[in-house]
Amino acid sequence: MTIHAVPAPPSDPASEAAAEAPGRLTPMMEQYLEIKAAHPGLLLFYRMGDFYELFFEDAEIASQALGIVLTKRGKHLGQDIPMCGVPVERSDDYLHRLIAKGHRVAVCEQMEDPAAARKRGNKSVVKRDVVRVVTPGTLTEENLLDARANNYLLAIGRARGSSGSDRLGLAWIDISTAEFSIGECAPAELGATLARINPNEVIVSDALYGDAEIGDMLRSLPAVTPLTRDVFDGATAERRLCDYFAVATVDGFGTMTRLEATAAAAALTYIDRTQVGKRPPLAPPARESSGATLAIDPATRANLELTRTLSGERRGSLLDALDCTVTAAGSRLLAQRLAAPLTDVGTITRRLDAVSAFVAEAALREGLRATLRAAPDMARALARLAVGRGGPRDLASLRDGVAAADSALAILTGMPSPPTEIDEIMAALHRPSRVLKDEFSRALADDLPLSRRDGGFVREGYDADLDETRALRDQSRQVVAAMQARYAEETTIKTLKIRHNNVLGYFVEVTAQHGERLMAPPLNALFIHRQTLAGQVRFTTAELGEVEARIANAGERALGLELEIFDRLTQQAAAAGDDLRTAAHAFARLDVANALAKLAVDHDYARPEVDDSLAFAIEGGRHPVVEQALKRDGQSFIANASDLSPVPGQSKGQIWLITGPNMAGKSTFLRQNALIALMAQMGGFVPARRARIGVVDRLFSRVGAADDLARGRSTFMVEMVETAAILNQASERALVILDEIGRGTATFDGLSIAWATIEHLHDANGCRSLFATHYHELTALSARLPRLFNATVRVKEWHGDVVFLHEVLPGSADRSYGIQVARLAGLPPAVITRAKSVLAKLEAQDRSDTARALIDDLPLFAVPSRAPAAEPPPPGPGEQLLAELDKLQPDEMSPREALDALYALKKAAAEEN
Incomplete structure (x- = not known):
């Protein structure tokens, strides 16, 4: 929706609003340019009455970013000055949109009342100054922040x-x-x-x-x-x-x-x-x-969709699937832990102990969730109060937070033998002073305004002076109502009203037909004419002026007293800030442990065994996001096992080479194993029947295809860059997930790259790895690489159709069923028929010897390990014959010499065969 910015009436003297003569700046514009020069690179929100105005290039940028109309105000150097503005009362909405687009904003406020400027002279300008610079990384306002993210x-x-x-x-x-x-x-x-x-x-x-x-x-x-x-x-x-x-x-x-x-x-x-x-x-x-956290590169985070899906949404990500927290602070902490899983077994174990305790105590777990829902976001309330942007509701958040701490402690004391993590949380919840809670309860009213400037947030009976001032204010208003009734009776004008506006203050208003009576004797001795409008005439009286002064003074004094109380309570909160923040973090830790326990119970997750070994054994593993999606549709997930632990006699982890058709679930299987490791080291239960995870120090995932056109990289180039990063960085403690390496180029180029990659992972990196491929020739490598294990995703053909069973079993596939998948995708029947014909002809060419030839005769695919390279093997017989042939110089030989050389080569070939 396009918003038309209507400039507010100028709050400065007439000179400030006057049009600028060509070549000369008004005092207001001189002030603006001076402040703008002190804050280069920022959009300047320049306060003018009820609007923040922007000028020159700032106005053009803001107009485009916010969709508001660009107007003009005066001239500068012979050119119109672009201008646009936003209402002060809605400025947070506009700030949010500007910050989201990466802009930074300097907020320039009026530092004095316009009346004070007028006293200095007609050409004086209201004093203004920048009170804050709003940037994406320095926000505190609740409506500018995502409650669930840091x-x-x-x-x-x-x-x-x-x-x-x-x-x-x-x-x-x-x-x-x-x-x-x-x-x-x-x-x-x-x-x-x-x-x-x-x-x-x-x-x-x-x-x-x-x-x-x-x-x-x-x-x-x-x-x-x-x-x-x-x-x-x-x-x-x-x-x-x-x-x-x-x-x-x-x-x-x-x-x-x-x-x-x-x-x-x-x-x-x-x-x-x-x-x-x-x-x-x-x-x-x-x-x-x-090294304190599991290292995860940007490509892996994107591939595994940890906190955002590839389309940028939270919904559908791992975080969305795991987040059962009920507090904003808990959700933020869960996101932190998911982004940075630990590598220290002791700390991981303490977190798992806390989750286990809540898994075992169902009633306690549910009771605690209800209590946590009442726990406000104390940390952010404290931050707003500390920088002068807080309100009465932030004070109430601290009061309610301490009360929630008492409720949580009452529940936690019923836990038999609480683990170390819970003990630490309970100690933190004890820290805030309960005196502060009692003081805030006595001071704050039940119904609180958003802003302290609105007043009315102090409870009646808390401060005697405030109560007396409020009574005077409220009684004076009753006096006004009584005056209106008396004046109506004395003048016999039943429609007479006493009204109020910001220009005239209190005034008596009658219709035009009664106005003449009040301006004629004897009523003109009481009523003093103020203003005549089209249908009404307005008056005042000496008595009304006195009452108005009492009301104004009482209202201002009451608000002043409330603001003093607010400042005093804020100082008390600041003094207790460290204890309150400690309790706020304890609530987040408690919420995360309790939420992970609820997740485990609701979805039948198991506690993983995490140690310092190189083990990686998962029984009945599932993909947490896919499983929840299937449950919503009334379907079940097919669980699968994996074991990348070192085999007997080996000190390095296994590599699983997984073959099978498209849509059979290879990518899901790869991802679920990576996510299970990540969830275990985060300190949560995992979607498996049993899991033992030796700590992973780096997690690499190369799953899916995408280009990077902005940097001039094709899909295959991106794939190779990511694969290179893995092969150059993965150690034996790493977990590597690779899918379809080499498929972005010609068949034999791709096969060669995939072949060499597996050998390098096996010989040089020595890491635990899952490698999915459609190059069935690669399965022959298991005959030479002792830590390579072949697995396949089971399918079944039924009347020409392929049924995906999603079971991962030992063995290898000999077909990819690509044509069946293409038919399911809706390719025209003629294309399917022709593809089957071409496939039959290609399969008639026996390629079964290809892999064996590579294994037996072509060591050129061997990758140098980190150990010193071995001497190159001696040339084969065929290479020796070619070398001898290359030495011959026919142009320099006689016919007899050439014939003798030919007989010699023929004899050598016969001997080798």
Whole structure:
């Protein structure tokens, strides 16, 4: 819907609204340009009365982004000044849309009343200043944030070592929840790290933004902000950190490298600038150790659809299937854990213990879910209050959160022998002061307004002075009603009304036919004429003026007293902030453990056994997303087993080579095993009858096909780039999922690539792997590679049709049933008939010796392992004959010599045969 922006009546003196003479700026426009120059690169929301106005290029950008009409106001350098505006009361909606498109906005407010400006002279302009810079990574407002997702600001700093090594320092902060993390990574790992953190905004130095190695990646992000070198100054980083947290040294924050401190200080500096001096409270920076989480590259995250489907939707993703949480904080924490599964067996086990405890206690689990539903989002309420954007409902959230903590503790005390995770949660829920809850309960009314400026949020009886002022205000209004009745009786004008507006204040209003009577003696001694309209005449009286003054004073004083109480309660909340945030995080942990238990019970998930071995044994495994979709349709999922554990006598994991037709379920089988490993290391139960998972340190998935036309990459090129990344990075602790490698090129090229890839996975990488293919020739490799196991997806032919049974069994397929699948897809019968004819002719050519020839005679497919390469094998007999033939020079030989040479070659060939 197109919105026509109607400029508000100017709040400044007449000079501000006057048209600008050619070549000369009005005082208002001079002020605008001065403020705009101080905030380059930002859209300036310039407050004028009830509207935020935008001018020049800002207006053109906003008009297109928001779909509002572009108008004009005066001239500058002989050209019309473009202008558009949005109402202040609806500004959050427009901000949300601008931020979603990657824009940053400076909000410029009127810092004084227009009446104060008029006192300085007719040409004086209302004082204005930027009170906040709104960016994608620094949001706190409830209606601008996704309640179920974190809103991270990520700072990236870089340092080059003397040896040429290159490291990146990272700091990511969610000011809406006070979370603050730091870490390091290599430039090659940045893509995977960005995919895991999923920041809403990234800040980097100008130099890094223009870097040849990673600049393209940074510039492709939806919201990246390059900043000047001083923001990433490592020499001042520690001082800036100490200043923000009001400490003498950063030693109390634990181990922190200089590079991490540089990134952390940059993030804090940016927050300081965007919040214009209002510093949101943050937790001390928590360092993330290298290798503490399961490494997942961006392609794998996309292929496995962990938090978003390939179309970008949450619905249909793994997160959507697993999310049984009932709180926003719990949903955010679940997404964090799913994005970064752990590699530490001890921590994983503690999480699983908590889930097991709730699985075993059905009544307790359901009772706790009801309590958790009443737990508000305390962390974000605290953040809004801390930066002056909170309201009475945020105070009520803290009150209700502490009350919910008491309810949860009452339930948890009934748990026999609670595990360590639950003990820690209970200790955290005890921390907030119950005095704060009692104080807020006494202070806050039952029905609370959204904004504190609306008043009426303090409970009657809490403050005697406020009650007295309210009584005076309310009684004065009753006096006005009594005055109206008395004036109507004295004038015998029954239609006489006492009304109010912002221009005249209180006034007496009668119809035009009665107006003359009030302006004539004796009534004109009481009624003073104010305004004549088309159908009404308005008057005032001395008595009405006195009452109006009392009402105005009482109303303003009552609101002032309420705002003082609000500030006092906010200070109490800030003083208890650390304890309240700890309890808020405890609620999230409790919600996640309880939700994973409900998921396990509802869908018959099993507790996995996670250890430090290289085991990978799954019985009755299912795909969690597909299974839930089938259940909704009244169907059941066919479970399958897999075992990639090292075979006896081997120290490395197995590779399963899976053959079978399209649509038989190979890709689903591949993905479900990867998801089961990921869910286990996240600390949740898994969709299987039994599972033992040796910790996976890196997860690779190359499933599906897509091109990258923007970077000039075909589908096959993307496939090869992703495969190369896997083969170059996978260690024996990795889990590799590969589907249809080599299918994007010519048959024998593709077969060769797939063949060599399997050998490299087996000999060089030594990782646990699932490899699905239609190249049936590859199954012959199991005769030479001891850790390669052939499996196939079972199908059955019935009267010319193929029935997919979705069972994975030992063995190999000899057909792909592609024509049957094509028929199911609806290809014309003539095409199907012709395809069958062509296939019959091709199958008549015996290709059964192809694989055997490769195994027996062509070691050229062998891939060098990480061990030193062996000496090349001696040339075969045929190669020796060709070498001898190549030495002959017929033009330099006599006929006799040529004949002797021919007899010699013939004799040699006969001896070899």
